[in-house]
Amino acid sequence: TEANKGTARFAEGEQIPVTGYGTAQRKTMPKPLYTEATLLAAMETCGRNITDEKAKEAMKELGIGTPATRAAIITTLFKRDYIERSGKALVPTEKGLYIYEAVKDMQVANVELTGSWEKTLLQIEQHTLETRSFMHSIESFTSQVTREVLGLKFPAPKQHSLPCPKCGTGKVMIRPKVAKCDNLDCGLLVFRKVLNKELNEQHLEQLFSSGATKLIKGFKGKKGNSFDAAVAFDDEFNVTLAFPDKKRGKKR
Known part of the structure; x- marks a missing residue:
């Protein structure tokens, strides 16, 4: 019939030659992370x-x-x-x-x-x-x-430490919320959250080794304005924001 034109027909036991084949490699994808x-x-x-x-x-x-x-x-x-x-x-x-x-x-x-x-x-x-x-x-x-x-036993938290730039003798212990010198007479304390930004391990290493981080983008001011700045120590090792010199790099 007209409807069966072009339709392949096979008989039971019939052998059909294979003219080509190929393999394809695929990997399963994990479920997407939750938002x-x-x-x-x-x-x-x-x-x-x-x-x-x-x-x-x-x-x-x-x-x-x-x-x-x-x-x-x-x-x-x-x-x-x-x-x-x-x-x-x-x-x-x-x-x-x-x-x-x-x-x-x-x-x-x-x-x-x-x-x-x-x-x-x-x-x-x-x-x-x-x-x-x-x-x-x-x-x-x-x-x-x-x-x-009550039977659970938790491992001791891993603590990363850096030499203290203020007293020179203590170790700055890196904790989830703060970084603090273990020398009680020193008192150096840095909160990891500055405005809307969380200082990561790299930021802290830069701050304690050279006195300032590299430029961090996307700070939010109290009025919602966005700006870029570095986190730095002042002369008394208080945390402050340092702004890039806009004149630097301009041709004269």
Whole structure:
């Protein structure tokens, strides 16, 4: 028929010569990193990914937190240095990865447990389960989680140190929020956040070795104006901003 024109037809057992072949190499791509927006969405819909069908049904309209608390949960992750920003993406810190590895197999990290509780509460509502049974399971859960969490042992934080430019004898200890000389008589203290910028390891090394960082772009003033500056020590080792000499480099 007209509709079958150009359609290949084969008979069972027929041998067809292969005129050419090739191979192609491909790599699987990891899932994209979360942004704050996509993480909020994932927290809202996490119940859809539960494997237990009964728990999934009980939790299908639920998620991690509530619309009023999810943003605060992410803020807490930042405050406790579990995650940090890389552009718009959220990436786990070394501390965050350690916590994940430590608790991922514990009951406290079991998302499906929330679904099972919702299922149990529904049974209580329908008068097919006694409240006492549910409370007994909660007591057992609390006891187990407490034992697991109290049994965690955290490694000592790694501390990077630099020679102190002020006293010449102490070591400046680099911590997440500050850099401080370990010589109590010195008192040199540098907060890592200057206006809207966080000084990284390279900035601190430049500051303590030469007295000033290289030019840092994108500072924000109190009125929202953007400017570039270096972070430097004054004569008394207080942190100040140093501005580039605009006249330098101009032809006369």
